[in-house]
Amino acid sequence: xxxxxxxxxxFTDDHGNAYVYMANSAAIHALDPLADRLTGALAVADASxxxxxxxxxxxxxxRAALQDLFDLGVVRPADERTPPRAELxxxxxxxxxxxxxxxxxxxxxxxxxxxxxADKLTAANAPPGRAMMLPETSRQSIDFLLRSSQDRPVVTIxxxxxxxxxxxxxxxxxxxxxxxxxxxxxxxxxxxxxxxxTLLSDDVIRFLVAHRxxxxxxxxxxxxxxxxxxxxxxxxxxxxxxxxxxxxxxxxNRRERGRPIGARVTLTQDAGSVLDTYRFLIDxxxxxxxxxxxxxxxxxxxxxxxxxxxxxMLAEFAMLAEDFTAAAIADRPHGFSNLNDMxxxxxxxxxxAHPCGAxxxxxxxxxxxxxxxxxxxxESKSHAVGNVRTGVDEAVRTAFxxxxxxxxxxxxxRCFARPLCAGGCYHEAHVRxxxxxxxxLHACDWIRGWMDQGLHAYARIMAHNPRFFARYETA
Amino acid sequence: xxxxxxxxxxxxxxxxxxxxxxxxxxxLTQDPPPTDYPFGCTTVFAPGWEVDSQGxxxxxxxxxxxxLYDCYHTCYWPAQVPDGVTNFPKWTASCGAPTQDWKSxxxxxx
Numbered sequence: 001x002x003x004x005x006x007x008x009x010x011f012t013d014d015h016g017n018a019y020v021y022m023a024n025s026a027a028i029h030a031l032d033p034l035a036d037r038l039t040g041a042l043a044v045a046d047a048s049x050x051x052x053x054x055x056x057x058x059x060x061x062x063r064a065a066l067q068d069l070f071d072l073g074v075v076r077p078a079d080e081r082t083p084p085r086a087e088l089x090x091x092x093x094x095x096x097x098x099x100x101x102x103x104x105x106x107x108x109x110x111x112x113x114x115x116x117x118a119d120k121l122t123a124a125n126a127p128p129g130r131a132m133m134l135p136e137t138s139r140q141s142i143d144f145l146l147r148s149s150q151d152r153p154v155v156t157i158x159x160x161x162x163x164x165x166x167x168x169x170x171x172x173x174x175x176x177x178x179x180x181x182x183x184x185x186x187x188x189x190x191x192x193x194x195x196x197x198t199l200l201s202d203d204v205i206r207f208l209v210a211h212r213x214x215x216x217x218x219x220x221x222x223x224x225x226x227x228x229x230x231x232x233x234x235x236x237x238x239x240x241x242x243x244x245x246x247x248x249x250x251x252x253n254r255r256e257r258g259r260p261i262g263a264r265v266t267l268t269q270d271a272g273s274v275l276d277t278y279r280f281l282i283d284x285x286x287x288x289x290x291x292x293x294x295x296x297x298x299x300x301x302x303x304x305x306x307x308x309x310x311x312x313m314l315a316e317f318a319m320l321a322e323d324f325t326a327a328a329i330a331d332r333p334h335g336f337s338n339l340n341d342m343x344x345x346x347x348x349x350x351x352x353a354h355p356c357g358a359x360x361x362x363x364x365x366x367x368x369x370x371x372x373x374x375x376x377x378x379e380s381k382s383h384a385v386g387n388v389r390t391g392v393d394e395a396v397r398t399a400f401x402x403x404x405x406x407x408x409x410x411x412x413x414r415c416f417a418r419p420l421c422a423g424g425c426y427h428e429a430h431v432r433x434x435x436x437x438x439x440x441l442h443a444c445d446w447i448r449g450w451m452d453q454g455l456h457a458y459a460r461i462m463a464h465n466p467r468f469f470a471r472y473e474t475a
Numbered sequence: 476x477x478x479x480x481x482x483x484x485x486x487x488x489x490x491x492x493x494x495x496x497x498x499x500x501x502x503l504t505q506d507p508p509p510t511d512y513p514f515g516c517t518t519v520f521a522p523g524w525e526v527d528s529q530g531x532x533x534x535x536x537x538x539x540x541x542x543l544y545d546c547y548h549t550c551y552w553p554a555q556v557p558d559g560v561t562n563f564p565k566w567t568a569s570c571g572a573p574t575q576d577w578k579s580x581x582x583x584x585x
Binding site: 019025026027028029030031032034035061064065068069071072073074346347348349351458462469473474 | 476477478479480481482483484485486488489490493497
């Protein structure tokens, strides 16, 4: 029987010690020089155990190491075939999070917005949906969530828009109703909200902090970065408006020991330095964490990222990852949430069949109560999966999840990043490639490069401060 | 495993599973119990621990009389106790609380 190393990525820490990440199991092993040589040799060419071992100074030790590698799934029979099974968990999958699009209106007019710009999902001639979700619809949504969460003890309601705070009336009604109903069925309910911060009045801030909202602010950086794309319809930038409001929110939240507040930065072709933006948002404004996401845009929009911009972003992420790693080794928290999220998934050994929870544990609700895969799909008739009154159309949902399973993305079968990527965002795939079920092939190099950085950071932190990972451990 | 160190949670889980599969001799009282253990007693060999590290019985699990039932119910020490599954199902019937009345357990003569 010939042997071959399974789909994997080898990487090192800063002392040159070798590690391997296995795509078949999402396991990470440290390899001594002997195990590393064997893994490397069988990654290049299939060979029998006798052949591989014969070249080693201590054949007995090599045989033992090879047996360990085989039994742990690092080395596999060369002719092993793993047919795609595309198995789904038992359906209907219990719902954990419902994203309420409480409005589809916005007071800003950001040039890159997928909701209003050229990449809007609803057909141009479709009648516009209701601008504001009625409180009654939010209550029906909450009943639907609690009903569909089966035996989950905790559910999350996320408010989204448009600009979410344009419909504070419904948010307030929903929160009151959810807290009351959760108590009745003995569940806990968490709230989250994304906002552009323009409407954060003192009343709103007090309310959000009192109800322990997980708050995400969409902001692109300092005045220059923010005002480049995040403008009012008049063309006026929004920075001057949001800065004092964000400072007030962060101060109140800190005083009341609320949940960490994150900034979400959209990266465009013309964005400035990631590192400078991070420092401004953390050190100057005082955010707890910052996450960066490349803009979603069809080719030819002008602000979408060119291949060169992906490389630049990767280089800047590397600098920020360096910063994070130094902090982690010194046991200090760091707010670069992209890396924090990846290290958590790497440490737990997450292996995704689908890129995210959309359609699985998470659904989006339109202003009229129609259900979509996620908040980005709620007004798209071709991605509708039911409504909060009649429930999920299970046949449609199951068919989508089946077709969108990573086992059906043939381009992903030879990629080591598939346990974490699984083909990437459905909405991005829809916008870039015309089909939510397709993998985001335009981002593969970037994803693999970014994952390499995560693996390298993992190894370095593990070598110097393994206790750091205790925060990610699950039972 | 001298050449590979499992690092993340998934790797540690795999290594634990592997160690369980490889262990040649395992006490059946171990938690969690091995799942691939042969049914019945005759295929099991276990050396047992008659004395503690000092050569006495004081360091053994207390009271030591209790060991008898551990050995018996779990087939842990089959050679020293009668076969309670087929031939002598009632051999302990006269002894309900071994720490008090272990002496009343009878001998059996196959």
